[in-house]
Amino acid sequence: MSATSIDLNSVVTLVIHHKVRSEALPRYEAWLRRAVKEARKQPGHLGVNVIRPDGESGMFTTVVRFADAGQLQAWIDSAERAALIEEVSPLLEEGDHPLVHADAEFWFTPERGGRAQPPRWKQALLTYLVIAPLTMLIPKLWAPVFARYPLLGGMVPSNLLITLCIVLPVVFLIMPWVTRLCAGWLSAK
Incomplete structure (x- = not known):
């Protein structure tokens, strides 16, 4: 899909938070490279951004964009993603936390932890x-x-x-x- 044929009103974003066990960071980084490579193969995939943890938190945030909700849902439901999540689960402290956003407001959505959204x-x-x-x-x-x-x-x-x-x-x-x-x-x- 070319950039000029993308309907920007239909772009959806999957935001995933992973709190990685400190001893598992190298294995998680290797898994993350494979997961990003697999996501890039999916129809409608528009990009991936990975926000690595500040300091010792171990919280990775991965932002995956798709051209529309159907293509994102196909990725979420895919056997490839299910296998990746099963593989990574032992490396995580709190499991897999995917959130789907259909608008730009996700930029300002705070990570878990009780903080309110900015004014x-x-x-x-x-x-x-x-x-x-x-x-x-x-x-x-x-x-x-x-x-x-x-x-x-x-x-x-x-x-x-x-x-x-x-x-x-x-x-x-x-x-x-x-x-x-x-x-x-x-x-x-």
């Missing part, structure tokens, strides 16, 4: 601070292409390309990184 104004401000610079930079980067190919520079095609070049990096790369970086501020009262 909406903090979510909006952080999202604005990420997107605003991109809306100034991306059009300038496309300007030479639009000048050379006027059909692409039309109102609809140029906006579709620019929006795609903003949304995909924000969803798949920037916001997961920024929310980890700003976690202290987001969770502060």
